[in-house]
């Protein structure tokens with residue numbers, strides 16, 4: 426790993442900071458209140474080539490790696506965008522771009538990657554189902570082959586951007602779980618066009634980030650051309666796993682990014698706000714909890730950089746990715762909590778944004794993998810028996 430100043434990294438950092446300066450806290454406060462998709466911000470990410478960071482040059486991308494994507498996400502989050510720094514990149518520019526680059530056919534790459542890189546195509550990722558929950562191997566969405574088509578039936582839950590996405594990568598079963606030797610077999614991924622009239626989408630009213638919708642999605646006899654199968658039939662689990670590490674890295678970047686945004690805002694406030702004749706930041710009861718959280722965020726970010734580096738080398742990185750995600754989220758949550766404390770009652774007011782960052786960062790402990798499941802994976806890696 427290299428810690429000297431890489432000019433391309435400094436450029437990504439300064440570009441992300443410029444975007445975040447334009448689309449800062451006041452912009453997101455308004456977008457959230459109005460429940461509006463942030464199209465101008467999405468377009469700004471396209472102008473900066475951020476949607477194509479992970480896409481090969483021959484398909485219009487910048488052909489960079491997770492180190493650059495993680496840096497862009499963390500900087501966007503920390504410099505003013507909050508969760509939107511990761512949220513508007515992780516599904517399309519992260520998961521879909523990686524899945525298609527690594528497992529797509531030449532025709533799929535030609536059809537989807539240039540549009541993703543240009544910011545002209547928005548993907549959602551359909552993994553979660555209400556009944557299966559965290560146990561993805563229990564997905565009940567079925568894909569039955571009928572000639573050169575597959576017919577999809579089933580329901581997904583919480584699928585972000587599915588109300589407006591052009592496509593969804595849908596996790597299905599082509600062979601039922603009770604007919605395969607291992608639960609990881611029999612899973613297949615499909616790239617589905619979302620304008621199909623047999624797909625119904627119903628937004629779930631939610632706690633935060635109402636500048637996006639996360640929805641229940643119903644598939645009823647949805648016919649998908651066989652050429653839209655992503656990766657091998659029945660072997661989709663392994664293609665899916667390839668996209669999950671980038672997603673967890675994205676959420677690790679969000680954890681420290683939102684945490685730093687809240688902490689930096691609170692530190693500025695703590696330098697100005699006087700109650701007993703000195704700035705509240707002079708009281709160690711205010712400064713130490715934030716300083717400790719900051720130190721923990723710095724170490725978690727280092728672990729994320731290790732995970733990114735391993736990912737970019739094509740090395741196994743599941744352990745490092747889960748450690749980075751779990752620790753970044755804990756440190757970030759502590760930072761936002763202590764920032765709210767530093768603001769006193771004003772931490773509860775919408776105008777100071779810290780209450781919104783609190784709502785936003787809560788997602789990172791629930792998704793894309795819950796903290797408990799991340800610790801389950803880490804526990805197994807360090808020698809504990811599998812508990813589920």
Ligand SMILES: Cc1cc2nc3c(=O)[nH]c(=O)nc-3n(C[C@H](O)[C@H](O)[C@H](O)COP(=O)(O)OP(=O)(O)OC[C@H]3O[C@@H](n4cnc5c(N)ncnc54)[C@H](O)[C@@H]3O)c2cc1C
Nearest residue numbers: 550551552553558559583584585639792793795797798813
């Ligand atoms: C705003 C939002 C956006 C989302 N966007 C998407 C999306 O775009 N695409 C998508 O596919 N999904 C999405 N999700 C879904 C998200 O990934 C899941 O909610 C998450 O994986 C948890 O699944 P669950 O809610 O069914 O929890 P459950 O599986 O019901 O778990 C409930 C609780 O039990 C715990 N638990 C369960 N099993 C174990 C075990 N073995 N050991 C320890 N603890 C356990 C869990 O950690 C959790 O705390 C989104 C969720 C939210 C809230």
